[in-house]
Amino acid sequence: xxxxxxxxxxxxxxxxxxxxxxxxxxxxxxxxxxxxxxxxxxxxxxxxxxxxxxxxxxxxxxxxxxxxxxxxxxxxxxxxxxxxxxxxxxxxxxxxxxxxxxxxxxxxxxxxxxxxxxxxxxxxxxxxxxxxxxxxxxxxxxxxxxxxxxxxxxxxxxxxxxxx
Numbered sequence: 001x002x003x004x005x006x007x008x009x010x011x012x013x014x015x016x017x018x019x020x021x022x023x024x025x026x027x028x029x030x031x032x033x034x035x036x037x038x039x040x041x042x043x044x045x046x047x048x049x050x051x052x053x054x055x056x057x058x059x060x061x062x063x064x065x066x067x068x069x070x071x072x073x074x075x076x077x078x079x080x081x082x083x084x085x086x087x088x089x090x091x092x093x094x095x096x097x098x099x100x101x102x103x104x105x106x107x108x109x110x111x112x113x114x115x116x117x118x119x120x121x122x123x124x125x126x127x128x129x130x131x132x133x134x135x136x137x138x139x140x141x142x143x144x145x146x147x148x149x150x151x152x153x154x155x156x157x158x159x160x161x162x163x164x
Contacts, residue, residue, distance in 0.1 A: 012071075014064050021060045022050060028063060042066065083122035085115040094122055101126065 012032050017023075025043075029036045043049060043056065047066045050057040078084055078091040083099075085092050094113025103109040111124045 012067055014067055017060050017064045017067075019059075019061045019064060022057045023060060023063060024055045024057060028058075045070075078124055083111060083113050083115075083124045085118065085120055085122045087118045087120040088115060092116065092122065103128070 012034070016031055023031070025036050025039045028034075028039045039047075043058075047058060048062045050059065076084070076089070076091050081093055082091040083094050084090075092115055095116045098114040100112050101109050102112060106128070108125060108127055111126045113122045114120070115122050
């Protein structure tokens with residue numbers, strides 16, 4: 001039975017690769033749920049093979065190192081004052097006056113802003129101290145969102161019925 005491959009991007013689970021094992025193209029594609037052509041493309045991009053004979057074999061350690069290095073090269077860390085835009089796939093400084101800190105817990109929260117290039121929402125996790133530091137450096141440019149309903153002191157009961 002042929003399994004349908006999804007066209008959406010997803011993260012490969014490198015923990016499934018056994019370091020002391022050799023893999024063929026078909027085994028690696030089944031293990032990582034990618035197409036065989038994808039594994040052949042990785043070989044063209046520099047995945048080392050055991051030798052030039054068929055079937056093409058490669059070590060699990062080489063496959064794991066190749067994919068980990070590939071993942072590491074694609075990362076784009078955010079500098080101070082930058083948020084990551086998912087649409088542009090780049091860290092950018094948000095449009096002036098659009099950065100908001102939403103507390104999610106007593107110590108952490110989410111910084112949200114608008115991308116100046118594509119006008120998409122940008123986010124970044126930040127600690128409460130990081131948000132205070134950013135507020136001090138960008139005075140008046142970062143607002144704190146209102147507290148959640150669950151943070152209210154008690155329930156509000158409004159009843160228009162009169163007891164008779």
